[in-house]
Amino acid sequence: MTGPLFETMYETFYNLAGPPFHNTPNSRFFFETEQHKEALAKLEYTVRNRRGFALITGDIGSGKTTLSRTLISRLGQDAKTAVINNTRVSSQQLLELIASEFGIENSVAGDKVKLLTSIKQFVTHQHTMDRAVVVIIDEGQCLTIDEFEEIRLLTNLETEAHKLVQLLILGQPELRQTLRHPRLAPLIQRIVMYMHLKPMSFEDMTRYIAFRLVRASKGRPNVDFSREALRMIYARSEGVPRVVNLVCDNALLVGYSRNTQMVDSQVVDAAITQMLPNLDLESTDQFGEVGGPAADMLEEELDHGRRL
Template identity: 40%
Template sequence: MYAQFFGLSQEPFSIAPDPRFLFMSERHREALAHLLYGVRGGGGFVLLTGEIGAGKTTVCRLLLEQVPKRCNVAYIFNPKLTVEELLKSVCDEFGIPYAHPGPGAATVKDYLDPLNRFLLQTHAVGQSNVLIIDEAQNLSADVLEQLRLLTNLETNERKLLQIVLIGQPELRQMLARPELEQLAQRVIARYHLEALTETETLQYIRHRLTISGLNRALPFDRESVQRIHQLSRGVPRRINLLCDRALLGAYSIGAHRVRREIVDKAAREVFETPSPMNPRGWLQRRPAVLGLGLVGGAALFAAGSWMLGGGLGSPG
């Protein structure tokens, strides 16, 4: 809606994981380096944690692009599973055939035996195997214990299955429990992905705008960038949400510069942040007009510009 107004070829702050917008901060590079070290190591567990929206999935996608050619990868993105369901999913991801002989329901052994054979056979021909589990904070204690048991299969040099656990900070707390101490001792690499610094937030915003075709001055002034960093806490997904709504807000009033007051209003609409005038939060007082302050204004501004025949492409 606002892209042409700011001289952009596309809207720059979508929360979709578009690889064209990839921004690698020093922290993201370190996280990737830890994962690659673990995957190329001697087996066991590798741990990546971070806040919601910090970029863990982005790092995971980069990992998948850089795993060795002779490495088989199984990726589980919904780990709210029982032990049997998890083993079945792992077999499916690796393309391992399995069957349940006889009557009754399938058992752990029906999946575990063919999985173990697969690990031995692939190791014999020089292949390695990596199991990546996203949202791993949702794993139950029983499933975590079964994962630990999977890493028992080993040679004199290495374990035959490398497991990468990616999750929110609660995952670290889970692995600190006494009953999971044996698993925690098998973690050979771990990294907690911190949020962006204020400088990195500015670099992130500039990067996404440049990819979107910006060839003029940054539409955010220094104070607004500082406010964006403060309100987003440096979390990339929150930065995207806030910048997108702030640009829409500026567009709705015909402003080519996003100032702090626009960012504050955008934050109240996106994050429901309280203000001194309204400690309970702007949205709680105006539930019937959710988002209309910026979206409705944008529509009116667009209509007025069309009637005047001025269009939205000129910088003004």
């Protein structure tokens, strides 16, 4: 049996119109857990009020990219957005990438002064049109100190009252390590909003699963998850949305193959057994283990951001 045919049959079996647990950062499936909701509201506030610089960290699969996609879709025509995913480039190329994301002509590539002038013209024009200009750097943990310094040039574009470029940096927790570097102190001081995305609680995960099933259904999904099954999913995923999706997708396949619309502990057990073993990735979160004045300053600035 081919993949797509199998998928279509499992969707029909559960009365779904599409896959409920696809691991893509699709804003249509964005579920507002307490913290995702808070982060989205604060990001939207930062952009709409031209506050400048926001930072979001979170473990792998915690929802950073999904959050940024949802922000973009919320802002709609009110913003011009450049999303930079490929951060394995030189600092000059980074500015070129940003310019090209904004549709600024390529003829200025290679000449940094002209490049910055073109970006400035673009930004000023958008400001007169009352449109926000947003630069989103995803996978920020891959950025070097030089690249961060380059980006700082953009945060200098401002009027007396407003920042003209809204910068959103998303990354895994080790990003905080890079930001502690003394050379980045001027950038850190500009952070107005900071949040760290934690895994979901059990209650959030339960609502998350129900939400995604309803979102993907033709009306009412024809499937139930037992309490015990949910507990097992939580134990395996530790509340990380990407892993929850994986387990649930597998569980639906197992249920389908067993001709049952009840996802119980046996179904989840079989689903988990079929998954890759947990590779026991160690948490990369070392925040608080490094001292020194720059670290203290970052802590202070991040605290300040939390007060937004």
